[in-house]
Amino acid sequence: MTLQENRHPALNPRLTAAATAAVLLASLAALPAVAQAQAAAATPPVYPVRDFFSNPERAYFRLSEDGRWLGYMAPAVGDGGPTPRRNIFVQELKGSQPVGTPRQLTRESARDIGNYRWKGDGTLLYEKDFGGDENFHVVSVDVATGKVTDLTPFEKTRANVINELPEDPVHILVAHNQRDAKVMDVYRVNVKTGAQALVAQNPGNITDWTADHLGRVRLAVASDGVNNTVLYRASEKDAFKPLFTTDFRTQVGPAFFDFDNHKFYAISNRGRDKAAAVLIDPAKPDAETVVYEHPAVDLMGLNYSRRYKVLTTAEYLEEKPGRKIFDRRSQTLFDRLATKLPGYEVLLQATDKAEDKFIVAAFSDRTEGARYIYDAKSDSVAKLGDINPKLPEKNMAAIQPVRYTARDGLVIPAYLTLPPGREAKNLACVVNPHGGPWARDAWGFNPEVQFLANRGYCVLQMNFRGSTGYGR
Numbered sequence: 469m470t471l472q473e474n475r476h477p478a479l480n481p482r483l484t485a486a487a488t489a490a491v492l493l494a495s496l497a498a499l500p501a502v503a504q505a506q507a508a509a510a511t512p513p514v515y516p517v518r519d520f521f522s523n524p525e526r527a528y529f530r531l532s533e534d535g536r537w538l539g540y541m542a543p544a545v546g547d548g549g550p551t552p553r554r555n556i557f558v559q560e561l562k563g564s565q566p567v568g569t570p571r572q573l574t575r576e577s578a579r580d581i582g583n584y585r586w587k588g589d590g591t592l593l594y595e596k597d598f599g600g601d602e603n604f605h606v607v608s609v610d611v612a613t614g615k616v617t618d619l620t621p622f623e624k625t626r627a628n629v630i631n632e633l634p635e636d637p638v639h640i641l642v643a644h645n646q647r648d649a650k651v652m653d654v655y656r657v658n659v660k661t662g663a664q665a666l667v668a669q670n671p672g673n674i675t676d677w678t679a680d681h682l683g684r685v686r687l688a689v690a691s692d693g694v695n696n697t698v699l700y701r702a703s704e705k706d707a708f709k710p711l712f713t714t715d716f717r718t719q720v721g722p723a724f725f726d727f728d729n730h731k732f733y734a735i736s737n738r739g740r741d742k743a744a745a746v747l748i749d750p751a752k753p754d755a756e757t758v759v760y761e762h763p764a765v766d767l768m769g770l771n772y773s774r775r776y777k778v779l780t781t782a783e784y785l786e787e788k789p790g791r792k793i794f795d796r797r798s799q800t801l802f803d804r805l806a807t808k809l810p811g812y813e814v815l816l817q818a819t820d821k822a823e824d825k826f827i828v829a830a831f832s833d834r835t836e837g838a839r840y841i842y843d844a845k846s847d848s849v850a851k852l853g854d855i856n857p858k859l860p861e862k863n864m865a866a867i868q869p870v871r872y873t874a875r876d877g878l879v880i881p882a883y884l885t886l887p888p889g890r891e892a893k894n895l896a897c898v899v900n901p902h903g904g905p906w907a908r909d910a911w912g913f914n915p916e917v918q919f920l921a922n923r924g925y926c927v928l929q930m931n932f933r934g935s936t937g938y939g940r
Contacts, residue, residue: 510888512863512922515922520918520922521919525543529827529841529852530585531820531825532588532820535561537560537561538561539557540557540852541556542554543555544572546574546578549578553577554576554580555574555575556572556609558570558573563846564846565850573609585632587659590610591611593608594606602626605627606644619664620642625649626644627642628642629641630677630679631683633656636683638659639657639683647669648670651674654677654685667684673692680729681725684704687699689722696714696719697714698712698714700753711750711753714738719738721736727772731748733746734756735766738756742761742762743766744758744760745770746759760792760794762782765785765937765939767782767783768785771783773797773798773823776795787869788869788911789910789911814830815831816828817839827841828849831912831913832861833913835856835859835913836855840852859918864913864922865887865888865918868884868885869911880931884929885918885928885929887921887924887926896925896926897925897928899928900916902935904934904936905934905935908931
């Protein structure tokens, strides 16, 4: 799981000056302690604009399956030009400590690499386009030799990895549109040889595919633009058959199969206001067994342990990020991380196959934080790096969840940021609605908000009616 760090362009609010002033006064009145603390703090220095929006020196840390190698990305010069681009590096690990000299594995020079992933212990995968045409290809890199192989070397074709098939040592599932430019078919691709075999042909209306834990594509979602139909097949030899259809008001998103590869988990608001984690039996598709439902907000995701074959957490975002923990091992893990990284929200971003080592993101509203390796065997944390050391946490502003009542009586959740070192009185304020409207603002470090607060503005972000995450 990853941090959401990008923002959509803001929309102009339809608020009168009087309404905006009333909202701010009510919010400030509800936060006397915060306002006083911010005012009592020393006025921080003004930091350059570039410091708020610069790329990290090292980020996107990932672990090989055997836990012996650390991957990360950093700006570096490639083979085709002097401008540093975000490239992949690998470094050996001794326990949880990086050792030796990092080795630059890719040498892209035209554009940054957006993201990458490990395949087993010796292969890395990433996606790149050629010439900026956004027809992305799936590319593999051999860690030992540095050999780069284009796994989808087709002209005017867009491809992406949909499943790394962790139980298969050499194959992955790739969707691409070589056969028909309008649709994405699914292929099983050999990362060593590039050989591919068609496993699911798109009739023209499939928008999503789901494989079971053995790598067999057995679920699909078809859409006519208004209604969605979830399709199922018992094996890859069978034809897909419809399970149920939902309209635009209802969402059922398959997440993954259960550990017997028969039923499947989904995030669903079928028959309820809030999106919940449910278990669906294809033999009785209209019946859902609720696994977890939050009373106030939609669930954002559901996670499981590949090694222990149990559900681990359900993620949601209320005023701040939260999670429901299902198993004892995960509870112990998060309890230990809370002790070692007090005062920060933590996310698990990657793990090795044994689930003994974890890449941990620790962050707050005042810092993008740092990344660590947590070694469960030794119960130790090793810091890998700060995401943005140019902005001292002590000089950034706190982001406070607030609520106010609109003129029709609806309670609107929002976030108020007050500039440090200034009295919460007669402040110029930026009212900053999110884009969308199919989106929402969240608590956490926001470089745009922190930039404005550093210049002395207060900032109000509201999750206006229609914002996602709060039920139908």
